[in-house]
Amino acid sequence: MSSAIIVIPCFNEEKRLEVLSFRKYILAHPEHQFLFVNDGSSDRTALILDDMQAAVPESFDVLHLSRNQGKAEAVRQGMLQAFHTDVDYAGYWDADLATPLEMIPEFTQQLDQTPQLSLVIGARVKLLGRQIERQQIRHYLGRCFATAASTVLQLPVYDTQCGAKLFRNSLQNQTLFSTRFLTNWIFDVELLARARQLEKFFECDPLENTVYELPLNRWRDVAGSKVKPHDFLKAFFELCSIYWNYLRPSLKKPFATLPVSSVSDAVRKAA
The missing domain is CATH 3.90.550.10 (Spore Coat Polysaccharide Biosynthesis Protein SpsA; Chain A)
Incomplete structure (x- = not known):
């Protein structure tokens, strides 16, 4: 196991x-x-x-x-x-535990079965046969934000903000966490933006091939959440910061503090 x-x-x-x-x-x-x-x-x-x-x-x-x-x-x-x-x-x-712990083996199974995957993220998709309990206003605000995040990242991601994610232990993924985040509430989007930078500067495999969204069987809003509706407005300003610092075409250098050779070697070994 x-x-x-x-x-x-x-x-x-x-x-x-x-x-x-x-x-x-x-x-x-x-x-x-x-x-x-x-x-x-x-x-x-x-x-x-x-x-x-x-x-x-x-x-x-x-x-x-x-x-x-x-x-x-x-x-x-x-x-x-x-x-x-x-x-x-x-x-x-x-x-x-909005996402039940019992979902963890499904995340590990995806990484076990598909060696090219680097990251599995949970997706709160309300489908028949699944129990996704979410406040209506947060659902619609979340969908608006997810659309904006997908556009900025140029990635067809459905749910960036689900708090359940599992990474393969690799130097490439360690690099994503090598420096403090510029954002707080939407650091999940910033992680994906950093991964986009690795594609650009170190010729990593595209996220479309290495990230898998796993639809959750169960998810529920838990009383006492620290996320408030006005946080969604703050998130759009943070999204602008992510674009400017990671994704604008004129950007000349990556965020990573690790030596370029180290990341490049890790990418070649994973290829």
Whole structure:
């Protein structure tokens, strides 16, 4: 079975963290681990996470950030730590488990079965036979934003903002997290924009061949979400920043801080 570390960014999740769900999952899937990133929480989140780690240290790990830095940076630091292990895959999942943990094996299966895939992302597509429970206003605002993001990225992606993503552990993917994100709420789009840059500067395979959107069987809005309707307006301004810093035709250099030769060598080895 393929190994994986799932990063769980946590900020004041004391009342929403489903400890029993995580414990039940690792009993069924001991090859998977969870890395909880405590993003400077001011409630009892840190104590709960430390108790989880103490109880099952082989499956739970905790990274404490000294101050709140936002979800994007919490995910980035967690992913860098996960990538520096010998696991096959590393990804991140929302702490509220809007996407059930039971979906993780379907993500790993896609990467197992298709070696050319680099990334699997969840897609909240409301189809017959699937349970996608989402507030109507957030659904329509989300569709407007997804259309704009797809246009900017020039990529037929349906759902950039689903909080369930799994990456193959490779230098190419590590590079995506090598520097702090410019955005916070839509750093998922920024990740794809960085991957587009790798195509341009390092001749990587196109995202159309390496990214797979997996329609979720279940997803639900969880009470206490920190995303508000006005955040969608902020997201459009962040989208403009992504275009200017990553995707404009006149851009002369990539975001990556790793040596060009290192990324190029990784790309050639993966080819």
